Amino acid sequence: MGYTVSKVAERTGLTISTLRYYDKEGLLPFVDRTAGGARNFKESDFEWLAVITCLKQTGMPIKRIKQFIDWCLEGDATLERRLNVFVEHKKEVNAQIAALKEYMKKIDYKIWYYETAISAGTEAVHNGEKCKLLDKDAEENDL
Amino acid sequence: MGYTVSKVAERTGLTISTLRYYDKEGLLPFVDRTAGGARNFKESDFEWLAVITCLKQTGMPIKRIKQFIDWCLEGDATLERRLNVFVEHKKEVNAQIAALKEYMKKIDYKIWYYETAISAGTEAVHNGEKCKLLDKDAEENDL
DNA sequence: CCTTGACCTATAGTTAACTTTATCTTGTAT
DNA sequence: ATACAAGATAAAGTTAACTATAGGTCAAGG
Structure with missing residues (x-):
């Protein structure tokens, strides 16, 4: 069984x-x-x-996971360290989420960029003065 | 220059x-x-x-990025394909964000688990009947 | 009994994304 | 002229996380 x-x-x-x-x-x-x-x-x-x-x-390397497992086997003496693993890891995962959301802005801009270009029939539509302004806005989101 | x-x-x-x-x-x-x-x-x-x-x-492999760059060099004929790159990639990034948020629930549970154990002085506090209930709740978040 | 399929370990191979090393060339400062 | 820092390429090495292979063991069905 x-x-x-x-x-x-x-x-x-x-x-x-x-x-x-x-x-x-x-x-x-x-x-x-x-x-x-x-x-x-x-x-x-x-x-x-x-x-x-x-x-x-969520991106933790296997060696660090092993460290955590090892601590689990050691019992109550490692409770603080094990808590710390998750507290620190939570920060890292929050940072990952924030970074992905930030990159998403650029992806959305690119979708807008290509939709506009397709409507116009050519990418050249993004070469004028008005578009330089729009590009500027987008560059502020660069990562 | x-x-x-x-x-x-x-x-x-x-x-x-x-x-x-x-x-x-x-x-x-x-x-x-x-x-x-x-x-x-x-x-x-x-x-x-x-x-x-x-x-x-955001997780795109270099070979796929190269494909996109190649399409950029080909000009207006590839506008649709390039739009598609970002439309599809947006879905993937959204999925990543959703997955991370879901995993975050488990991380939060673990933080609660260890804080409670530390308060009690021992992990054994999570062995009682009441805690089996709490564990059940957590298991619903398993991925 | 014996075959067969699922299990085991150990070791070698794979892939992605770099990084390092060796060797060579170029351009500026003395 | 010459030294030397910074640039270049090609090729080998690295690391993480698997994945595949070879060769052997075990337990149930015919």
């Missing part, structure tokens, strides 16, 4: 190779093994995987 | 190697050269670099 690596892959969307790779990197020390040596995931392991996936998808 | 590669690096925050690498990959076909063969960036090139940086920082 429990889940084989392929069942976990199916349910999480991670590949079998990725799960084994994470295990090798020390991210899954909590996963049990059968007598024969096969990984035997339990229900609660999915919560660990969800946390790992959250951190990875 | 123009900017050297090191001046451009200084102003944009990109490294000299990165600029040369982008050039080699075909991202900077618009950059002039001096008689001696040195790159000679002009003011308008910074706008190109800003677009390239925007696309790269």
Whole structure:
């Protein structure tokens, strides 16, 4: 009973190779093994995987995730450090969101730029004086 | 009369190697050269670099950026395709922002989890019946 | 018993995006 | 003239995060 690596892959969307790779990197020390040596995931392991996936998808490198997992195994002595992982990471993710929103302004400008050019039939429409003004506005959004 | 590669690096925050690498990959076909063969960036090139940086920082691979640059060189015949690049990319960036916001819920939960544990002096505070309920709520945010 | 499919480990290979290194050329200051 | 800083190219090296391959083990079905 429990889940084989392929069942976990199916349910999480991670590949079998990725799960084994994470295990090798020390991210899954909590996963049990059968007598024969096969990984035997339990229900609660999915919560660990969800946390790992959250951190990875928000840009935390695997080495830092491993550090966090290691601290988890050390128990209550590392609670402050573990809190700090998330407090710091939250700042980083907020910065990512802010940066993406800022870049989105440039993308929206480009959409407007090409829609206007297509309407006019040529990109040359953006060479006049009026458009230099518009370009100026856009440049203020440069990153 | 123009900017050297090191001046451009200084102003944009990109490294000299990165600029040369982008050039080699075909991202900077618009950059002039001096008689001696040195790159000679002009003011308008910074706008190109800003677009390239925007696309790269929002996750577009260099090969796709090159495709876009190539279309730019082809003139008005590719206006629709270029618009499409930004329309599609906008969707991707919106998806990224949405995903990050979703993951943020889990990060916030973890901050709450560790703050509560630290207040209690032990992580064991999250083992009771009441906390299983709270865990359930959190699991609904799993990704 | 034996085949078959899923599992295992270890190791090698891949890809993207740079970065470093080696070697050469150019342009300005003494 | 000459030194030397800054520019150039080509090619090799790096890093992260997988992905694929080779070779072996185990457990259930025929």
